Structure formats: structure tokens, C-alpha cells
Amino acid sequence: MIKKEIYLDYAATTPVDPAVIAVMIECLGSSGDSANPSSSHLPGRRAKARVEVARSQIAKRIGVSSDTVWFTSGATESDNMALIGAMRANAHRGRHLITSVLEHKAILDTAHALEAEGTEVTYVNHDSDGIVDPDQISEAIRDDTVLVSIMHVNNETGVLQDIAAIGQRCHECGVLFHVDAAQSTGKVALKLEDWAVDLASLTAHKTYGPMGIGAIYISEGVSLDPMIHGGEQEGGFRPGTLATHQIVGFGKAFELADPDSDGPLLAARRDRLWTGLNAIEGVFLNGHPAQRSPHVLNVTFPGVEGSSLQLALANVAISAGSACNSDIPDPSHVLRGMGLSDVLAESTLRFSVGRFTTEAEIDYVVGRIQDEVPRLRALASGAPAWTAS
Amino acid sequence: MDYSSEVEQRFLSPSRVGEFEKGTPGLVSGEAADRTLNVWIRFQVQVLDGAIRAARFSVYGCPYTVAAADWAAEWLEGRSSTALEELGMLRRYKKLGVPVEKLGKLLLIEDAAAACWRELDGLERQKRN
Numbered sequence: 001m002i003k004k005e006i007y008l009d010y011a012a013t014t015p016v017d018p019a020v021i022a023v024m025i026e027c028l029g030s031s032g033d034s035a036n037p038s039s040s041h042l043p044g045r046r047a048k049a050r051v052e053v054a055r056s057q058i059a060k061r062i063g064v065s066s067d068t069v070w071f072t073s074g075a076t077e078s079d080n081m082a083l084i085g086a087m088r089a090n091a092h093r094g095r096h097l098i099t100s101v102l103e104h105k106a107i108l109d110t111a112h113a114l115e116a117e118g119t120e121v122t123y124v125n126h127d128s129d130g131i132v133d134p135d136q137i138s139e140a141i142r143d144d145t146v147l148v149s150i151m152h153v154n155n156e157t158g159v160l161q162d163i164a165a166i167g168q169r170c171h172e173c174g175v176l177f178h179v180d181a182a183q184s185t186g187k188v189a190l191k192l193e194d195w196a197v198d199l200a201s202l203t204a205h206k207t208y209g210p211m212g213i214g215a216i217y218i219s220e221g222v223s224l225d226p227m228i229h230g231g232e233q234e235g236g237f238r239p240g241t242l243a244t245h246q247i248v249g250f251g252k253a254f255e256l257a258d259p260d261s262d263g264p265l266l267a268a269r270r271d272r273l274w275t276g277l278n279a280i281e282g283v284f285l286n287g288h289p290a291q292r293s294p295h296v297l298n299v300t301f302p303g304v305e306g307s308s309l310q311l312a313l314a315n316v317a318i319s320a321g322s323a324c325n326s327d328i329p330d331p332s333h334v335l336r337g338m339g340l341s342d343v344l345a346e347s348t349l350r351f352s353v354g355r356f357t358t359e360a361e362i363d364y365v366v367g368r369i370q371d372e373v374p375r376l377r378a379l380a381s382g383a384p385a386w387t388a389s
Numbered sequence: 390m391d392y393s394s395e396v397e398q399r400f401l402s403p404s405r406v407g408e409f410e411k412g413t414p415g416l417v418s419g420e421a422a423d424r425t426l427n428v429w430i431r432f433q434v435q436v437l438d439g440a441i442r443a444a445r446f447s448v449y450g451c452p453y454t455v456a457a458a459d460w461a462a463e464w465l466e467g468r469s470s471t472a473l474e475e476l477g478m479l480r481r482y483k484k485l486g487v488p489v490e491k492l493g494k495l496l497l498i499e500d501a502a503a504a505c506w507r508e509l510d511g512l513e514r515q516k517r518n
Contacts, residue, residue, distance in 0.1 A: 303449075305427060311392060311400060311452045346427055379406055380449035383429045384422060387449045 010354030054251025074214035075182035078201035094144025157287030158296025167196035186257025209253030267294035276366030393486025399456035419504025473506035
């Protein structure tokens with residue numbers, strides 16, 4: 001039996017896992033661990049202990065020491081902290097930043113804001129599969145380069161960057177390296193310390209945790225200016241009362257997010273979906289066919305306008321472009337950056353599978369799309385060639 | 390995106406899609422496109438004795454464009470051929486539940502109907518001459 005609504009937008013956000021909800025509830029209400037974790041009394045110390053357990057769960061999942069993980073409101077705030085904080089704290093070393101055109105808006109808009117303050121930004125190239133060549137990073141690094149920021153898993157295409165290789169290049173040149181890892185946890189392994197990453201952005205809500213909580217990894221010895229002021233919490237990097245229930249949920253979500261168990265299941269669902277969609281004439285996959293996260297599938301349906309296909313599949317939650325941008329009529333900057341025309345970019349949908357996606361749901365969606373694409377193409381019978389190129 | 394029930398219903402079940410069989414008497418057609426708006430629309434109408442007997446359309450575009458083209462084809466049927474120049478989408482887009490930022494796409498529907506009118510006018514001039 002197919003549910004009335006099918007959710008294939010796990011890259012936008014994930015439902016909170018029941019086990020996560022259970023531990024969050026333990027931190028709410030008068031009988032729970034709801035005291036301020038900065039308080040010195042016993043309830044406060046109990047809350048603090050739960051926060052520290054969560055910090056260690058997160059640190060373990062990403063391969064770092066727990067005293068390098070600091071809580072924020074989410075990956076966007078962490079991205080801002082990493083870029084602005086590192087550029088300001090290291091202004092004596094230079095004012096040059098390197099990133100790529102395929103980054104999330106949280107990076108690109110922050111880079112633009114830094115440009116307005118006088119930072120020079122180099123946007124490195126990538127190939128048509130969306131892969132950034134680590135050698136291009138080496139070539140772009142200058143004497144005054146302070147920071148390189150490259151995302152791990154692209155939120156629109158699922159393409160994976162070779163973070164270890166880029167980290168090595170940055171390390172050799174003495175340049176700080178930031179990774180936006182918002183999409184990674186539970187899908188692919190994260191070994192930030194081994195990969196010579198200095199700064200990383202994380203979020204809970206894309207890994208079956210609650211919205212509104214994230215973290216920044218700041219490697220030992222890295223200087224970062226805080227963006228907000230008002231207390232000593234989180235090492236002074238991010239003052240403000242800690243949200244115990246969200247942090248505890250975040251920790252539990254990361255404890256559960258094992259790529260060794262979730263990854264193959266996600267890949268099987270994604271591959272089943274692609275096998276079905278690939279049977280439709282003319283469709284193509286965007287992004288590298290192998291170097292990719294197991295949860296995202298970005299597919300172009302030439303000759304079909306994307307918002308029309310979305311409405312035709314109204315009971316299936318999918319995104320045109322990235323969720324953050326899907327209310328914006330401009331075609332995806334990521335797809336355009338990978339060489340797609342505006343028309344093809346607008347004929348593209350992002351599907352993302354998750355822990356709760358079933359084979360029956362995949363088969364249902366494939367069947368619906370196999371019906372709707374020919375119907376919409378027939379509606380446009382006789383249309384000029386540009387509508388499919 | 391929240392669509393009005395009329396837009397949704399017309400998009401999901403358009404009733405005048407396609408074209409007439411070759412050789413159908415009184416056919417004129419017209420099309421309009423704007424690549425920057427991602428819209429292409431073609432009308433084919435059967436005009437007999439100065440009246441539009443039937444209309445068909447083909448369209449590439451968003452659900453609003455498809456729904457408005459379906460509405461336009463329905464509205465044209467049974468009217469005088471001068472209706473091809475009187476679609477008046479500026480007056481009707483709100484009633485259809487189309488947001489103002491999509492109005493540019495709907496104006497192409499007017500252009501396609503007007504192209505039918507120009508073809509019809511040309512044919513009638515030829516007949517008179």
C-alpha cells in the first residue's frame with residue numbers, strides 16, 4: 001500500500017528519528033534534564049553532562065577530538081563563522097579566499113559579503129561532472145591566501161569532492177581548509193582530522209536530528225574571530241545559552257548515522273530509482289556517475305518543464321534545484337555551473353532518498369514519472385528544439 | 390508553489406490539447422515563444438463563417454501557462470474570429486489564480502492567438518483579391 005504522500009527530499013531535511021525524539025523529550029519539562037547547562041547546580045551539571053555526551057557522539061562520527069566541536073544554530077551559521085571568522089582573525093596573513101562556484105549559497109553569499117569588505121576571492125573551476133581538481137586548488141593558492149572552502153557532498157547533485165587530496169594541498173601550503181559537510185553525515189564517512197581539515201560545518205536536521213542546531217569543527221590552534229559576543233559558552237566562539245534538548249538530539253542523530261549501514265541501503269534505493277528513470281527516453285544524470293553520495297539523484301528530463309513535472313507529481317516531495325532555492329525562479333547556479341542551459345536546468349529535479357524510503361515508494365514514483373513525462377512531452381508536441389536543449 | 394484549484398485542474402486535465410486532422414477546413418494557426426521565459430505556445434483554430442468552431446493548443450511551459458492556454462482555447466470556441474485579438478489576459482490572470490510575476494508568460498498566449506488572427510486576416514485578404 002502506497003502512502004498518500006511520498007517524501008524524496010531528504011537532502012532538504014530529514015524527519016527526526018524516533019530514537020532522537022525520545023532523548024530530546026528527556027531534556028524537556030520539569031522532570032527532565034532541562035536546566036541551563038552553564039549553571040553550577042546539580043540539574044545544570046546534569047544538563048551539561050548530556051551536552052558533553054552529545055559533543056563526543058558528534059566528534060566520534062566526524063573523526064575529531066570532542067574539544068574541537070562547538071555548537072551553532074546550523075550549517076549556515078557555521079559557514080559564516082568559518083569564512084568571516086577565519087578571514088578576520090588571519091587578516092595579517094592576507095586577504096585571499098578560495099572557493100568554487102558550485103558551493104552552497106551559504107558559502108557563496110558569505111564570500112560575496114567578504115568581497116565587499118575587501119577580501120579577494122578566487123572561484124576555482126570544476127569539470128562537467130562537478131568535480132573540483134585538487135591541483136587547481138594548488139594552482140590558485142597564493143602567498144596571501146588564508147582559507148580554502150570546498151563542500152564535501154554537493155547538496156544539489158550529490159557529487160563528492162576529494163577532501164583528503166584538497167586538504168593535503170592546503171596543508172602543504174600552510175593554508176586553512178574549511179569543508180561544508182552539511183550533507184555528509186550518515187551517507188559517507190567523515191574523517192576530518194585525517195583529511196587535514198581545519199574547519200567544518202555540520203547540521204543535525206539533514207541527519208534525522210532536529211532543525212535549528214548545528215556545529216562547527218575548529219581544529220586545535222586555528223584562530224577564528226567570533227561573530228557574536230555575550231558570554232563564554234562554546235569557548236567564546238559562539239556565546240549564548242546552549243539548547244540542551246536540541247544538542248542531545250543532534251548527538252543521538254549522529255550516533256545513529258552510520259554510513260556503513262545506511263550508505264548501502266541508500267545506494268540501493270537511489271540506484272533502483274535511477275534504473276527506472278533511465279528507461280525514459282532522453283533523461284540524463286547530472287554529476288559524476290560514481291564519485292557521489294548515495295542519497296542524491298539529480299536528473300534532467302529534456303522537453304519537460306520542471307515545475308510542470310513537479311505539479312504532475314504533487315504527492316511526491318521532490319525539489320527543482322536545491323530546496324533552499326526552489327522558490328526562486330532563477331535556474332540552479334550549480335547546474336548552470338556544470339554547463340547546463342537555463343532550459344535544461346529548469347527541466348531538472350533533485351530526488352533524495354533516506355532511511356525511511358521503501359522500495360515500494362521508489363517503484364511508485366518511477367511508474368508515475370514514466371507516465372507523466374510522455375504526457376507532458378505530448379503536450380508540447382511540435383515545440384522548437386530549444387525546449388529540450 | 391501553491392496553485393489555484395482551477396490552475397491545477399486545467400493543468401492536470403487540459404481538454405483541448407493537440408491539433409486537428411490534416412485537411413480540416415477553416416484552419417489557421419499561430420505560435421509565440423520566449424526562450425527567456427521558457428514558454429512556447431501554438432494555437433490552431435477552426436474558423437468557419439467568421440466564427441471559431443473549435444480550438445486546439447500545444448504548449449511548453451509552467452503549469453500556469455498550460456492552464457491559461459487551456460482556458461484560452463475553451464474561451465475562444467463559439468466566439469467571433471475577432472476574439473483572437475481579445476483574449477485580455479491582463480484582465481483575467483487574477484481570476485485564473487495566476488500570480489502577477491507570471492503574467493509575461495500569459496501574454497505569449499495572447500501573442501499566439503493574435504498570430505492566428507493575422508493568418509486568418511491574410512487568408513481573407515487573399516480571397517478578396
